[in-house]
Amino acid sequence: MARQITLDQAEAIVSACKQEALAVGQPMNIAVVDDGGNLVAFAAMDDTKLIGVDIAQKKALTAVYFQMDTKDLVPLVQPGAALYGIEATTGGRLVVFPGGVLLRKADGTVAGGVGASAGTVDEDDQVARAGAAAFSG
Amino acid sequence: MARQITLDQAEAIVSACKQEALAVGQPMNIAVVDDGGNLVAFAAMDDTKLIGVDIAQKKALTAVYFQMDTKDLVPLVQPGAALYGIEATTGGRLVVFPGGVLLRKADGTVAGGVGASAGTVDEDDQVARAGAAAFSG
Amino acid sequence: MARQITLDQAEAIVSACKQEALAVGQPMNIAVVDDGGNLVAFAAMDDTKLIGVDIAQKKALTAVYFQMDTKDLVPLVQPGAALYGIEATTGGRLVVFPGGVLLRKADGTVAGGVGASAGTVDEDDQVARAGAAAFSG
Amino acid sequence: MARQITLDQAEAIVSACKQEALAVGQPMNIAVVDDGGNLVAFAAMDDTKLIGVDIAQKKALTAVYFQMDTKDLVPLVQPGAALYGIEATTGGRLVVFPGGVLLRKADGTVAGGVGASAGTVDEDDQVARAGAAAFSG
Numbered sequence: 001m002a003r004q005i006t007l008d009q010a011e012a013i014v015s016a017c018k019q020e021a022l023a024v025g026q027p028m029n030i031a032v033v034d035d036g037g038n039l040v041a042f043a044a045m046d047d048t049k050l051i052g053v054d055i056a057q058k059k060a061l062t063a064v065y066f067q068m069d070t071k072d073l074v075p076l077v078q079p080g081a082a083l084y085g086i087e088a089t090t091g092g093r094l095v096v097f098p099g100g101v102l103l104r105k106a107d108g109t110v111a112g113g114v115g116a117s118a119g120t121v122d123e124d125d126q127v128a129r130a131g132a133a134a135f136s137g
Numbered sequence: 138m139a140r141q142i143t144l145d146q147a148e149a150i151v152s153a154c155k156q157e158a159l160a161v162g163q164p165m166n167i168a169v170v171d172d173g174g175n176l177v178a179f180a181a182m183d184d185t186k187l188i189g190v191d192i193a194q195k196k197a198l199t200a201v202y203f204q205m206d207t208k209d210l211v212p213l214v215q216p217g218a219a220l221y222g223i224e225a226t227t228g229g230r231l232v233v234f235p236g237g238v239l240l241r242k243a244d245g246t247v248a249g250g251v252g253a254s255a256g257t258v259d260e261d262d263q264v265a266r267a268g269a270a271a272f273s274g
Numbered sequence: 275m276a277r278q279i280t281l282d283q284a285e286a287i288v289s290a291c292k293q294e295a296l297a298v299g300q301p302m303n304i305a306v307v308d309d310g311g312n313l314v315a316f317a318a319m320d321d322t323k324l325i326g327v328d329i330a331q332k333k334a335l336t337a338v339y340f341q342m343d344t345k346d347l348v349p350l351v352q353p354g355a356a357l358y359g360i361e362a363t364t365g366g367r368l369v370v371f372p373g374g375v376l377l378r379k380a381d382g383t384v385a386g387g388v389g390a391s392a393g394t395v396d397e398d399d400q401v402a403r404a405g406a407a408a409f410s411g
Numbered sequence: 412m413a414r415q416i417t418l419d420q421a422e423a424i425v426s427a428c429k430q431e432a433l434a435v436g437q438p439m440n441i442a443v444v445d446d447g448g449n450l451v452a453f454a455a456m457d458d459t460k461l462i463g464v465d466i467a468q469k470k471a472l473t474a475v476y477f478q479m480d481t482k483d484l485v486p487l488v489q490p491g492a493a494l495y496g497i498e499a500t501t502g503g504r505l506v507v508f509p510g511g512v513l514l515r516k517a518d519g520t521v522a523g524g525v526g527a528s529a530g531t532v533d534e535d536d537q538v539a540r541a542g543a544a545a546f547s548g
Contacts, residue, residue: 094225325476
């Protein structure tokens with residue numbers, strides 16, 4: 001397995017997410033997956049919500065599966081849009097709202113994804129984005 | 138397991154739900170889960186509907202997972218809204234319509250959730266709410 | 275749905291199980307299902323183990339599905355025996371060790387099942403049996 | 412959610428596991444769950460095996476569900492033994508071999524569980540145990 005992200009890098013991403021979540025004032029669940037969609041690092045902050053344990057991981061996974069941020073899936077999955085209904089596919093593993101961000105290496109290669117969950121979708125997206133900004137693979 | 142709700146408290150909630158369901162005239166399925174989302178007490182009233190066995194439990198679980206009543210999820214999951222599509226996530230364990238109510242202790246700590254199912258969503262919500270009103274953790 | 279057991283009867287069974295569990299000194303998870311295998315009543319005693327939430331229900335279900343106590347399944351599922359491997363069937367819903375007891379009405383009709391879980395299998399069986407003894411449908 | 416373990420404590424456990432895994436020479440997947448079985452912290456070490464992502468989490472969960480180390484389940488689940496067949500129950504969420512260790516607070520309360528996976532079961536158990544030793548809740 002030639003993982004495109006190290007545990008050290010994943011933990012640095014989680015750490016940056018935690019800092020941003022503290023700034024936002026909303027304890028989060030934070031997940032980093034590799035380019036195969038497999039979990040590398042996870043942290044549930046104290047006093048977060050249980051819903052995010054699962055969804056943070058699935059946001060990160062979805063970003064990798066689509067090679068795009070989950071925020072950009074939103075218009076595509078609405079009634080009448082091209083991917084309407086896709087969230088019901090793949091055994092309930094996809095998340096189609098903001099908070100999952102794709103991680104790319106400097107050369108453009110997909111390195112993995114980061115997901116955050118427990119706040120509003122805008123807060124989640126902001127926290128995941130702060131994690132991605134801390135990555136330079 | 139340091140559960141934030143006792144079986145006695147859970148059974149008192151179920152009992153209050155049953156009384157309200159009798160008043161409403163619709164036999165219900167009633168579930169109480171703890172703050173980890175695990176089932177503590179359940180009752181299926183005579184002549185209720187089987188659909189509610191599963192859904193009452195998932196309503197209670199959803200309230201705990203989101204730390205909010207499931208009624209308040211309704212506007213958030215509509216097409217175009219922030220959490221559109223979320224019910225397809227988390228392995229079909231979430232319910233995004235009324236009837237699940239969060240239980241909080243006097244100090245604000247999440248103690249668990251109560252869910253009711255078999256009637257209209259308004260009836261379910263009314264019954265779950267009557268159960269929550271009987272709780273003072 | 276012509277359920278062969280009422281909620282009152284199911285709750286009396288749960289109550290008898292609770293008393294026996296207190297006598298045994300092991301807080302239990304206790305479930306009663308109807309003759310269709312659907313949950314009618316459930317109680318998780320304070321300080322029980324989470325493993326039993328699911329397994330108590332599945333013990334009761336298994337008793338109904340096989341129309342026999344789960345204790346009597348034990349010799350049948352061993353390597354080389356007639357039903358070897360059956361526990362892997364039906365999506366993991368079956369339990370093949372003691373603690374699930376079939377409930378029959380006075381006329382022999384199957385009324386449902388009761389399951390107990392959290393102690394040794396002998397304790398579980400003893401508690402479920404005490405519940406069944408309290409039933410005269 | 413009144414979690415019995417903090418993220419700081421969970422991360423200290425993961426850190427101790429990582430050190431032990433380095434000493435053993437086998438990169439591991441390491442998971443810490445709370446007393447409700449919900450994931451708190453996870454780390455997949457570089458060059459570990461993918462099988463352990465899932466199994467490390469389930470080992471930690473199993474320890475909490477049974478309130479015992481998964482190592483102690485081994486004799487109980489063999490053909491002819493009391494819990495034979497249990498691993499097929501509960502939707503495939505249980506692990507019945509070594510590598511999951513229960514975490515208890517100083518007062519005996521269950522705080523959660525730690526699981527390690529990727530090496531031999533003895534290596535996994537050794538690594539999980541090193542994590543548990545670093546916990547004093």
